[in-house]
Amino acid sequence: DVKVTQSSRYLVKRTGEKVFLECVQDMDHENMFWYRQDPGLGLRLIYFSYDVKMKEKGDIPEGYSVSREKKERFSLILESASTNQTSMYLCASSYPRTGTEAFFGQGTRLTVV
């Protein structure tokens, strides 16, 4: 059974903290993605990676960075958390190139206070 696991389901952090969101997939997928989901805005792509150590900016990368040191793990980093980064964060992975069938984790609900 395919699986994408996000380290936390709920997280509360203070403004200015450095926050790490971890995602692990067990499907040997090359592609991995980080999205944030907000009401009325759908899923917006933050960063994606198509190979180990490779990363590409998505549509809203400001205030975020990522790390992909191993194929199965893709980390999202909020360098200095702000209240406007309160959101649901979703990680996904897919096979290369076409990559139409992405598998998603359960999401991390992050609240920045």
Added chain:
Amino acid sequence: GESVGLHLPTLSVQEGDNSIINCAYSNSASDYFIWYKQESGKGPQFIIDIRSNMDKRQGQRVTVLLNKTVKHLSLQIAATQPGDSAVYFCAETFDYKLSFGAGTTVTVRA
């Protein structure tokens, strides 16, 4: 029932009727167009995709239509069931990048 556009409209459908969910996409160079379904409390799940050089593709109870002339994608669900209640997203892929629209919330009335 039918929805229009990439906004977040809601669509209410009578059980047993056919549903049509519409989407306008932005990138003419996209390789594939895809529909996902997200149920409450879960991540999105793949439903069906269509390659950019095709016009129509059918799956189990679903059909996706692609009109490249007007950059329009639609998902038709036959004989809508209560389990079809969810948020539906259109998405597109280009050079590894997978981008989503805003979604349509479908509610099935008994």
